[in-house]
Amino acid sequence: DIVLTQSPDSLAVSLGERATINCRSSQSVLSSSTNKNYLAWYQQNPGQPPKLLIYWASTRASGVPDRFSGSGSGTDFTLTISSLQAEDVAVYSCQQYYTTPWTFGQGTKVEIK
Amino acid sequence: QVQLQESGPGLVKASETLSLTCIASGSSISSHHWSWIRQAPGKGLEWIGYIYYSGSTNYNPSLKSRVTISVDTSKNQFSLKLSSVSAADTAMYYCARGGLGATAGLFDLWGQGTLVTVSS
Numbered sequence: 001d002i003v004l005t006q007s008p009d010s011l012a013v014s015l016g017e018r019a020t021i022n023c024r025s026s027q028s029v030l031s032s033s034t035n036k037n038y039l040a041w042y043q044q045n046p047g048q049p050p051k052l053l054i055y056w057a058s059t060r061a062s063g064v065p066d067r068f069s070g071s072g073s074g075t076d077f078t079l080t081i082s083s084l085q086a087e088d089v090a091v092y093s094c095q096q097y098y099t100t101p102w103t104f105g106q107g108t109k110v111e112i113k
Numbered sequence: 114q115v116q117l118q119e120s121g122p123g124l125v126k127a128s129e130t131l132s133l134t135c136i137a138s139g140s141s142i143s144s145h146h147w148s149w150i151r152q153a154p155g156k157g158l159e160w161i162g163y164i165y166y167s168g169s170t171n172y173n174p175s176l177k178s179r180v181t182i183s184v185d186t187s188k189n190q191f192s193l194k195l196s197s198v199s200a201a202d203t204a205m206y207y208c209a210r211g212g213l214g215a216t217a218g219l220f221d222l223w224g225q226g227t228l229v230t231v232s233s
C-alpha cells in the first residue's frame with residue numbers, strides 16, 4: 001500500500017497568514033504515461049464529510065477559493081492556504097488515487113492562533 | 114442537486130454483520146464508481162472498496178475477506194456488508210462518488226456519513 005504521511009499533525013495560524021501542509025508519499029504517484037500526479041486534497045470541517053479541494057496535485061475543484069493551492073510532484077506535495085480565513089478551520093487530508101487500495105494521509109488540523 | 118444518503122443501523126453487535134445502504138439522488142448510479150470509506154474516531158480516512166454500476170468491485174485487501182459491496186441500479190443505490198465486526202470497526206461510514214477511468218478514486222461527492230458503533 002502507498003503510505004501518505006502529512007506534516008505537521010496540527011498547526012495554528014493567525015488570520016490572514018499563510019498555512020502550509022506537507023504530504024509525503026511512500027512511492028511516486030506520478031504517472032509516466034499521463035505525466036499527472038494522482039494526488040488530491042480534502043477539507044473536512046467539524047461534523048461534516050470531506051470536501052474535495054485539489055486534484056491532480058494542483059487543480060482546484062469547482063468553487064474552491066483561489067487562496068487554496070497545491071503543488072509538488074512524485075512523492076512530495078504541499079497544500080497552501082495563502083491567507084487563512086476563519087472558515088478554513090478544518091482537518092486537511094491528502095489522498096492518492098494512483099493505485100488501489102486508495103489511501104489517505106492521517107490529516108492535519110488547522111486552527112486559528 | 115446531487116446527493117448521497119447513507120442509512121442503516123447505528124449499533125451492531127460484535128461478530129455480526131454491518132449493513133449499510135447509500136441512495137443517490139439527482140445522479141444516476143449507472144455511471145461513475147461508488148465507494149465506501151470509513152473514519153474511526155479521531156483517525157484518518159480508510160477506503161473500504163468500490164463498485165461500478167456494472168457490478169465490478171475492488172476491495173481494500175485489509176478488509177477484503179469481510180466486505181461485500183453490491184449495487185441495485187433500479188433503486189439507484191448501493192450497499193455495504195461487513196461481516197464479523199469487532200470494536201475496531203466502530204467508525205463513521207461514508208459513501209462517495211468517484212470518477213471514471215483514472216479518476217475512479219477521486220471523490221467529488223460524499224454522503225453525510227453514518228456512525229456505526231460495534232457493541233460487545
